[in-house]
Amino acid sequence: MKALVLERKGELQIRELTLPTSVGLKDVRIAIHTVGVCGSDVHYYTHGRIGDFVVEQPLVLGHEGSGIVVEVGAGVEELRVGDRVCMEPGIPDLSSRASKLGIYNVDPAVSFWATPPVHGILAPEVVHPAAFTYRLPDNVSFAEGAMVEPFAVGMQAAARARITPGDTAVVIGAGTIGIMIALAALAGGCSNVIITDVSTEKLAIAGRYQGVVPVNVREEDLEARVQATVGRWGVDVVFEASGNAQAFGDVFKVVRPGGAIVLVGLPPSEVAFDVSKAIAKEVRIETVFRYANVFDRALALIASGKVDLRPLVTETYAFDDAVAAFVRAAEGRPADVKLQIVIGDTGGA
Numbered sequence: 001m002k003a004l005v006l007e008r009k010g011e012l013q014i015r016e017l018t019l020p021t022s023v024g025l026k027d028v029r030i031a032i033h034t035v036g037v038c039g040s041d042v043h044y045y046t047h048g049r050i051g052d053f054v055v056e057q058p059l060v061l062g063h064e065g066s067g068i069v070v071e072v073g074a075g076v077e078e079l080r081v082g083d084r085v086c087m088e089p090g091i092p093d094l095s096s097r098a099s100k101l102g103i104y105n106v107d108p109a110v111s112f113w114a115t116p117p118v119h120g121i122l123a124p125e126v127v128h129p130a131a132f133t134y135r136l137p138d139n140v141s142f143a144e145g146a147m148v149e150p151f152a153v154g155m156q157a158a159a160r161a162r163i164t165p166g167d168t169a170v171v172i173g174a175g176t177i178g179i180m181i182a183l184a185a186l187a188g189g190c191s192n193v194i195i196t197d198v199s200t201e202k203l204a205i206a207g208r209y210q211g212v213v214p215v216n217v218r219e220e221d222l223e224a225r226v227q228a229t230v231g232r233w234g235v236d237v238v239f240e241a242s243g244n245a246q247a248f249g250d251v252f253k254v255v256r257p258g259g260a261i262v263l264v265g266l267p268p269s270e271v272a273f274d275v276s277k278a279i280a281k282e283v284r285i286e287t288v289f290r291y292a293n294v295f296d297r298a299l300a301l302i303a304s305g306k307v308d309l310r311p312l313v314t315e316t317y318a319f320d321d322a323v324a325a326f327v328r329a330a331e332g333r334p335a336d337v338k339l340q341i342v343i344g345d346t347g348g349a
């Protein structure tokens, strides 16, 4: 089948490639409809590696997908041919200790789409375990279905924060994931969320959502703004979604005593962290690695209308133009939140 293949760093093309098509007892075969371009896909394209994961052989990119079930394994009961679905891209070892604990996202044996050497889904079809395939409610489009994966990171962050109704929060970084966190935090009970960035364009997009207060930290002091909004006490939760070393100095200034700091952004190298300040406020520190057990909840929120991800799809490309989508994503235009690629035009929304 024809797939979008990263041959090596900087070299992408659509070409014929043999990918697995045999459906196991508990698998489904899915005709891919829409795939979102993720920062990690782009990073493999531009740098050829993320940490210890190095592109050493041709790799199919893409892990944020939706599609239609075209074949079900004999042991699959929950899904049928024709179901519109989205997929969780990580497949853990279900008998692992992590899986048994419900934290399958940190199973060391997890195999994750578009992470070398595991192929992604920018291809016409994929075979996937039914257990990690979720039926889309009728009012959720393929485009929204392909947004569930990045939104799941926001859901995980909100869950890790243990939000109480009426909590206040700061999200540092208004990139795609920062916006996802803000929306999940609001849906999870936050009364309002201050989101910070240095990009006017990104803040304008985030600020279109009710309850999201954009603050440009190039022009305004975050601490002063937090005090003006919630008082000297500070916010209940600070989500760090920028990975910027400087942000780690700000978090303790704006979190309330006994509040939570949730680390989501990956700093490119080690960062300084003021332990005394964290201890003085007895801050609870949480980390987020992908997500576990949130896809169904994310879909329920989208279907209910409580979370609207549609405005975040900036542009949609045809599969034939997939390379152009990646070239644009690599430019990192500030007003681009999510670029998507439509593979099969199977009709329907």
Ligand SMILES: [Zn+2]
Residues within 6 Å of the ligand: 038, 039, 040, 063, 064, 149, 150
């Ligand atoms: Zn992603």
